[in-house]
Amino acid sequence: MRILAIIHKEFLHIRRDIRVLYFSLIWPVVLLVLFGLTVTFDVKNLPLVFFDLDDQPASREFYSAFRQTGMFNLVRRTDFSWSKSPGLLDQGRARGLVILPKGFSRSLGRGEPTAVQLLVDGSDNNTARIMLGYVAGISRDFYRRKLAEFLRPYGALAPALREPLDARMRFLYNPALRSENFIVPGLIAVIMMILGTMLTALTITVEWERGTMEQLFYTPIRAREFILGKLTPYFLISVLQMTLVLVTSTVLFHVPFRGNLLYFYLAAMLFMLGALGAGLFISLISRTQQVAAMVAFLTSFLPAFMLSGFIFPIASMPLALRLLSYAVPAKYFLTIIRGLFLKGSGLDILWPDFLIMLLYAAFFFVISTSRFRKRVA
Amino acid sequence: MLTLLCFIKKELTQALRDPRMRFILFGAPVLQLVIFGYVVTTDIKNIRLAVVDQDRSNPSRELADAFFASGYFIPARPVRSVSEAEAALEGNDARVALIIPADFSRHLGRQDPAAVQILFDGSDGNSTNITKAYVEGIVAAYSQERMTALLNNLAQTSRLNLGAGPKVDPEIRVFYNPELRSSSFMVPGILCMILLLITALLSGMSITREKELGTLEQILVSPVRRIEFILGKTIPFVLVGLIDVVLVLVAAKLLFQIPIRGSLVLLFFSSLIFLFTSLGLGLFGASVSRNQTQVLLTIFPFMMPAFLLSGLFFPVASIPAALRWIAYINPLSYFLVIVRGILLKGVGLTVLWPQISALAVFGVALITYSSLRFRKRIE
Numbered sequence: 121m122r123i124l125a126i127i128h129k130e131f132l133h134i135r136r137d138i139r140v141l142y143f144s145l146i147w148p149v150v151l152l153v154l155f156g157l158t159v160t161f162d163v164k165n166l167p168l169v170f171f172d173l174d175d176q177p178a179s180r181e182f183y184s185a186f187r188q189t190g191m192f193n194l195v196r197r198t199d200f201s202w203s204k205s206p207g208l209l210d211q212g213r214a215r216g217l218v219i220l221p222k223g224f225s226r227s228l229g230r231g232e233p234t235a236v237q238l239l240v241d242g243s244d245n246n247t248a249r250i251m252l253g254y255v256a257g258i259s260r261d262f263y264r265r266k267l268a269e270f271l272r273p274y275g276a277l278a279p280a281l282r283e284p285l286d287a288r289m290r291f292l293y294n295p296a297l298r299s300e301n302f303i304v305p306g307l308i309a310v311i312m313m314i315l316g317t318m319l320t321a322l323t324i325t326v327e328w329e330r331g332t333m334e335q336l337f338y339t340p341i342r343a344r345e346f347i348l349g350k351l352t353p354y355f356l357i358s359v360l361q362m363t364l365v366l367v368t369s370t371v372l373f374h375v376p377f378r379g380n381l382l383y384f385y386l387a388a389m390l391f392m393l394g395a396l397g398a399g400l401f402i403s404l405i406s407r408t409q410q411v412a413a414m415v416a417f418l419t420s421f422l423p424a425f426m427l428s429g430f431i432f433p434i435a436s437m438p439l440a441l442r443l444l445s446y447a448v449p450a451k452y453f454l455t456i457i458r459g460l461f462l463k464g465s466g467l468d469i470l471w472p473d474f475l476i477m478l479l480y481a482a483f484f485f486v487i488s489t490s491r492f493r494k495r496v497a
Numbered sequence: 498m499l500t501l502l503c504f505i506k507k508e509l510t511q512a513l514r515d516p517r518m519r520f521i522l523f524g525a526p527v528l529q530l531v532i533f534g535y536v537v538t539t540d541i542k543n544i545r546l547a548v549v550d551q552d553r554s555n556p557s558r559e560l561a562d563a564f565f566a567s568g569y570f571i572p573a574r575p576v577r578s579v580s581e582a583e584a585a586l587e588g589n590d591a592r593v594a595l596i597i598p599a600d601f602s603r604h605l606g607r608q609d610p611a612a613v614q615i616l617f618d619g620s621d622g623n624s625t626n627i628t629k630a631y632v633e634g635i636v637a638a639y640s641q642e643r644m645t646a647l648l649n650n651l652a653q654t655s656r657l658n659l660g661a662g663p664k665v666d667p668e669i670r671v672f673y674n675p676e677l678r679s680s681s682f683m684v685p686g687i688l689c690m691i692l693l694l695i696t697a698l699l700s701g702m703s704i705t706r707e708k709e710l711g712t713l714e715q716i717l718v719s720p721v722r723r724i725e726f727i728l729g730k731t732i733p734f735v736l737v738g739l740i741d742v743v744l745v746l747v748a749a750k751l752l753f754q755i756p757i758r759g760s761l762v763l764l765f766f767s768s769l770i771f772l773f774t775s776l777g778l779g780l781f782g783a784s785v786s787r788n789q790t791q792v793l794l795t796i797f798p799f800m801m802p803a804f805l806l807s808g809l810f811f812p813v814a815s816i817p818a819a820l821r822w823i824a825y826i827n828p829l830s831y832f833l834v835i836v837r838g839i840l841l842k843g844v845g846l847t848v849l850w851p852q853i854s855a856l857a858v859f860g861v862a863l864i865t866y867s868s869l870r871f872r873k874r875i876e
Contacts (some may be wrong), residue, residue, distance in 0.1 A: 143794040151801060154651040158806055158816045158823070165814040182665070193814070210844050211671055213813075233664040236549070242674035243841040245682050247812055252669065253630050259665040260637055276655045279608045280648035285560075286610035287636045290631065292586055294619030297629075302620060318797065322790045400545035407515060409789040410702045414521045417694070417797075422529065426536045431810070433624045434542040439536055455589065462620040470586050494683060 125347025130323070134353060144319060144357045146310045149364050155307050156373050159300050161431075163250045168192040169208055171200040171219045178225035178266075182236075185220070185258050191251075209241045216240045216251055231270045234365050293462040300373045305461050306430035308365050309454040312388075313424035314417075315361065316395025317402070319354045321416035324403035343492040347400065347485065354396050355389075362388040367462075378464030384457070392479040393455040395420065397484030404491045424450035449480045500721055504729030512703070512733060522699075526691040526741045527748045530684065534753050537683045541627050546571035547582045547591035554602035560613065562594060563639050568604055569631045586618045593628060608647070673841045680753040685836040686809040688745050690830055692768065693775050693803065695741060696734045700779035701792040704730050704871075709788045723872050733777045735769070742768050758843025767835045767853055773860025774828045780867035784874050803829045828859045 132477040134140045155430055170186060175198050183196055186479050219237040228232040238255055242248045264281075271277045295302045327333040336346070366384065369375045377384075399416055406412035424431055427441065428450035436440055445451055452473040459465035467474070513519055548561045564570045573591035576582045582594035596614040604611035615632055617625050652658070674681045707713040716726060742765065749755040782796040806816065807829040816824060824830045831852040838844045838852075846853070 121610075137791065139791050139794045151798075154802060154820075154823075155805060158820050159811070160815050160817075161626060161811060163812065163815055167811070167814070206672075208513065210838075210842055212838070228663040228665075232660065233666055235666045235668050238667045238669045240669060240671045241683060242671035242677050243837055244812060245674055245677040245679050248671060248674075248677055250544050250630070253634070255667050255669075257633070257637070259667055260641070261726050263662070263664050266665075270663050274655070274657060277648060277651050279656075280644055280651050282608055283610055284605060284608070284643045285636055285640045286612045287615055287632070288612060289615045289617065289632065291617045291619035291625060291629075292583070294625075297619055297625060302623070302625075303617075314801075318793070322793065326788070326790065329706075343615050406517065408518070409706070409793075410699055411515065411517045411521055411700065413698060413789070413793045414525065414695075415517075418525055418529070421801075422532065426532065429621070431623055432536050433621075435539045435545075436541050441532070441536055458620045461597060463587055465587060 123345040123349045126346060127352045130350060130353045136383055144315060144361060148361055149368055150366055152307055152368055156300060156304050159303050163247050165193045166215045166251060168194050168216045169214045170194055170196045172196055172198055173200055173222050173226040174220050176225035178228050179220045182262055185262055189254055191254055211215060223473050228266050242342040251268055301462060304369045304373050304375050305457045306454060308457060309346050309428060309450045310424045310430060313395050313450045314420045316358055316392050317399040317416045317420035320396045320399030321402045321412045322409050323350055324407050325409045325412040328407060329409060343489045346492060347488050350400060351396050355392060358392040377461050379460030384460050387453060387456045390481055391449060393481035394449045394477060394484060397481055397488060401484050401488045404488055428454045449477055452476050501725045501729055504721060504725060505732050508729060509735040522737050526839045529691060530687050530748050533683055533687045537679050541624050542569060544570050544593060544628055545591045546570040547573040547576045547585050547594040549576055549579055549582050549596045551599040552597050552601040556602045556605050557597045560639060563635050567635050580694060611729050623695050623707035659669055681755060681841060684749045684753055684755050685840050686833060689832050689836055690804055691741055692738050696738045696772055696775040697778040698796055700731055700734045701796055704783040705786050705789050705792045708830045727868055734776060735772050738772050741746060755839055759839035760845055763845060764839045770856050770860055771832045773864045776869045777863030779869055784867055786873040803827055808833050828856055831856045
């Protein structure tokens with residue numbers, strides 16, 4: 121019954137401060153909605169200035185090929201000066217400049233290759249790469265079209281214009297490649313990891329700082345009871361929170377949920393136990409709340425965001441970081457919820473991830489308990 | 498003045514006494530830089546590709562080899578049928594499957610379009626998009642090669658001289674980051690993130706700590722004036738923040754060979770201006786909180802949106818127009834443009850003055866508001 125007293129005491133703390141409830145129940149949903157609406161990896165609206173110095177039908181056709189991609193925020197100009205125009209990149213007013221030289225249309229009409237200049241702002245390497253890919257594709261398609269026009273008089277060559285490959289691409293589990301379908305599950309893993317760790321990270325440090333920890337040592341409380349008592353209220357809150365984010369993702373963002381709901385809750389509970397346990401452990405080893413808060417942030421946000429496979433592919437990382445990613449619980453949770461949401465996978469595929477999350481939660485429970493005992497002694 | 502100096506000295510002694518705190522202040526930023534610098538790459542390598550080759554001919558092997566030769570793909574565990582390939586995709590053993598049907602080479606030989614199927618694991622979103630672009634490139638290059646070969650063949654048999662063809666050759670010049678390295682893009686971002694994280698949260702907590710422990714009353718009855726208290730609490734973090742800027746820059750230069758093309762003086766000056774905003778946020782947190790948990794719970798919810806909606810990871814232009822204003826009221830977006838501008842582009846005040854002024858307005862407004870609010874609270 122001592123454990124109930126601890127739970128009761130912790131609930132009183134939570135009730136006294138409305139901000140804890142706001143942080144744990146409203147903030148995650150707000151973040152999920154906000155990021156679900158704004159975070160996108162589709163690169164769009166890139167400002168591109170198109171200098172058409174040729175200004176002939178073929179060059180205008182090339183320009184409209186750029187427009188049709190819908191990727192760019194295009195400005196077409198017919199004047200260019202080497203002293204002023206590249207400044208557009210410096211000022212960030214353009215991410216790229218395309219320069220069609222005079223004589224562009226004439227060489228193409230004669231069946232001769234012609235060069236266009238492309239000046240790219242490389243500081244955002246990812247966007248630059250995507251832009252280069254688009255330009256390569258546009259130029260290739262344009263070449264095909266011009267070649268067909270050029271070869272029209274030579275009927276014997278017609279077979280060479282036929283596309284030799286018919287590549288049919290199919291995207292399993294997310295056929296339209298909707299970005300919500302993968303961003304939302306990833307966000308759930310990141311947000312919940314932060315929430316769990318942050319919620320408990322300060323609870324014991326507060327007692328250290330105020331000296332109430334010593335008072336606790338004089339009571340007959342056992343380590344296990346203390347740790348469980350501290351965890352239970354936050355655990356209940358976070359299971360409730362998991363329900364809220366699940367509803368938000370399916371109802372608001374229409375992310376399909378194809379798996380078993382029971383597995384979702386099992387995974388959620390294991391994951392949150394691990395996160396809360398990690399927070400509690402940080403709380404036990406930090407003397408001041410400032411340290412606890414920073415450690416909690418650095419050990420929850422960074423790994424969950426960077427090493428879970430949410431945005432940055434683990435397979436491309438250097439070996440040391442790939443190994444480190446195995447210690448990140450969000451990686452396993454993310455595999456499970458992606459499996460449950462999109463693939464409809466079951467335990468036959470996901471059991472190793474469940475097992476590791478169970479071990480992770482157990483690990484923090486055990487070391488927290490033993491750490492607490494040592495302090496008592 | 499002397500009181501202020503003593504107060505700053507007390508604060509620094511207090512903060513630097515705990516080795517854990519020393520690590521948080523000076524070790525963690527560099528550690529973050531290292532991890533971020535290496536992790537953050539949007540180039541995808543080692544994509545596991547399962548090949549189901551039902552044709553088993555030379556052209557089909559050539560096509561599969563074209564995938565592996567691109568350097569992006571590695572072979573997944575061998576599969577024999579389409580259903581095995583699909584199972585590999587579900588079990589995360591493969592990310593992409595290439596299925597070449599039995600009639601592939603026959604169609605190719607007759608110049609009919611030869612169908613191949615490419616299956617992607619669509620659940621790994623961002624990677625899928627990038628992988629798709631790689632696949633399109635490989636397929637296009639393979640097609641182009643065959644078309645050119647055929648064209649030359651036909652032209653030769655009909656004794657035509659076609660020349661090079663009406664090709665458009667993009668001549669590409671990449672500015673600021675010619676090798677398109679991720680670290681050049683990310684490291685300036687990390688600098689901004691670290692500054693905000695350390696100064697806002699820790700200054701707010703450090704002020705509230707005095708309240709929580711009851712030492713605030715003692716300070717208030719001492720000859721320390723209110724303004725000296727606020728300055729004494731924030732100036733140490735200005736120092737810590739600027740030291741971190743130096744540490745991160747040195748580490749970035751040594752480890753990632755980040756260029757520093759612009760003026761360092763301007764960089765420090767803008768960091769100082771950014772610190773107004775950041776410390777203003779900390780002071781605001783302190784003015785509305787009774788204890789440190791509340792400070793954390795007040796400031797932290799601002800941080801995540803500030804990081805993600807600033808252009809740190811993806812361009813502001815890609816945020817849907819209706820919500821782009823969030824990036825415009827986010828001081829971090831301006832600071833990011835400044836830091837990247839100075840380090841990578843080497844631009845100066847003539848280009849960056851709008852951002853620097855915006856940052857100054859934010860900073861002065863926020864720190865004035867918070868200081869007034871805080872003074873009222875403690876009186």
